[in-house]
Amino acid sequence: MDLSYMTHVSAFEAKTHLSQLLTQVQQGHRITITKHNTPVAILIPADVPKQATQEIIDSLLETRKKHTLSGLPVTELKEEGRR
Template sequence: METTGAYEAKTHLPQLLKRVAKGEKITITRHGVPVAVLQAPEADRKVPTKEVIDELLKFRKRHALHGLSIREMIEEGRR
């Protein structure tokens, strides 16, 4: 993985993006300290709707609100 300074990254962003599109990872530093990593996004993963619904239902069974309403939780979060 290559490292480049923030100023250099700003100046040469189009070239860096081309390299990232080809699969490279580039660490951007500020004063020698890593602050970001430029890398290509992961491929979009399509999940069947039924699978998502099943996961949500399983989550609901494991996480009960014990009589709290959403409104009460919002008000509690504001305190």
């Protein structure tokens, strides 16, 4: 069975062709595993979550640079928010 272009495979196919699927994932493909035509898992390259996490951290740091407390202490802001 040629799985080179499949993005959805059944659990049985995944079990039977795991080695081929892992090769595809190493090449950057995302593969959804289904059970009774319902998605249950996604195979993705191992470094994708690390990249996504770093992108989120970088975005938060950029946002932090743009928005400041203008010298106000956090405790004052908390108290103001409680009023």
